C-alpha cells in the first residue's frame with residue numbers, strides 16, 4: 253500500500269460509534285445527516301424512472317436535463333451560470349475528490365482552513381500533497397478567520413486553498429468581505445480555490461436569496477475557482493450519493509474524463525430524482541431550513557446553560573460545536589458519553605488538532621425533543637462527575 257494511505261488517520265467519529273456497538277439505546281447525533289426521510293416527490297421520481305427502465309449508463313457529466321436544472325437553480329441564487337459549467341457527481345465527496353484529482357499533484361502544497369470535515373484534508377493527502385492548515389480562531393463565542401494568517405500561509409507556492417463555509421463542524425460562515433479578500437489574494441498568488449458550499453442553503457441569517465455568501469457571487473467564470481455542492485443536505489438526500497461541481501470552462505473536459513475513470517456517471521434514476529428535487533425546491537428547502545433553525549435554537553441555549561458550557565451559535569450548517577470546561581480530550585469524552593450516558597457525539601479533534609476538547613452535535617433531528625432528551629442525558633452524566 254502507498255505510504256500516503258498508511259498514514260491516513262482512521263475516522264475518530266467511527267471510533268466513537270464503535271464504542272457503542274451492539275447498543276440500541278444510544279441517542280446518536282454523531283453523523284452529519286437528518287433523520288428525516290427524503291421527500292415523497294423526490295422518491296417518486298426515482299421510482300418512475302426505474303419503472304420506465306432507466307437502468308443504463310449515462311453521460312459522464314450528467315443528464316443534460318439535470319445540468320440545465322442545476323444551472324437554473326444556481327443562477328437563481330447567484331450570477332448566471334451556464335449548464336456547460338456544471339458536472340454532476342456521485343455525492344459531494346466525489347465532487348471534492350474529482351476537483352482535487354484535477355488540480356493537485358503529489359508534492360504540491362495545499363492549504364486548508366480548519367477545523368473542517370476530515371475528508372477535505374484527507375483527499376489531497378491521498379494524492380501525496382502536503383497539506384497545511386490555517387486554524388479558525390474562537391473569539392467571543394464565535395469562530396473567526398484570521399485573514400492575516402491566511403494571507404501569510406497562501407503564497408505563490410500554494411496550489412490549492414480549501415475553504416468550507418458554512419462550515420462543518422463550527423458553523424462558521426464567511427462574510428462577503430472575507431471572500432473578496434481571499435479571492436483577491438489567490439488571484440495574486442495564482443492559487444486555486446476549492447470552495448465547499450454544500451451548506452449554502454442551510455443558512456440562518458436574514459438574506460434576500462436564502463443563501464450564504466458564495467464565491468460564485470463575486471468571481472468570474474475563468475477564475476481559478478471550483479465550487480462543490482451536494483443534494484444531501486438541503487434536499488434530505490444523503491443516501492442517494494449525488495452532488496455537483498461548478499467549474500471554470502477550461503476544467504470541464506478534464507473533469508468529464510476523471511468522472512469516466514472514477515465512477516463513469518451518476519445513476520440515471522437518482523438524477524431524475526434530483527431534477528424533481530430542484531423543481532420542488534421552493535416547497536422543500538425553506539421548510540428544511542426553518543426546521544433546522546428551530547433545532548439549533550432548541551439545542552444551543554441548552555448547551556450554553558450547561559455548567560462550563562461554551563458554544564458558538566452556528567450561522568449555518570447543521571451542527572452545534574461546543575466544549576465543556578474541565579474536559580480536555582474530545583475522543584476520550586465522546587467515548588465515555590457513549591458508554592456511560594448513551595449519548596453519541598463526534599469528537600472535535602476529528603476535525604483538527606486545535607479543536608481538541610470540543611464536541612460536535614448534529615442537530616438535524618426530525619423531532620427536536622430528541623435533542624432535549626440528549627441534553628438531559630448529558631446533564632445527568634455531568635452531575636455524577
Ligand SMILES: Cc1ncc(COP(=O)(O)O)c(C=O)c1O
Pocket residue numbers: 284343344345346369416419420448450481482483484490493494495
Ligand atoms: C463540508 C462537507 N462537504 C461535503 C460533504 C459531502 O456530502 P455528500 O458526499 O453526502 O454529498 C459533507 C458531508 O457531510 C460535508 O460536511
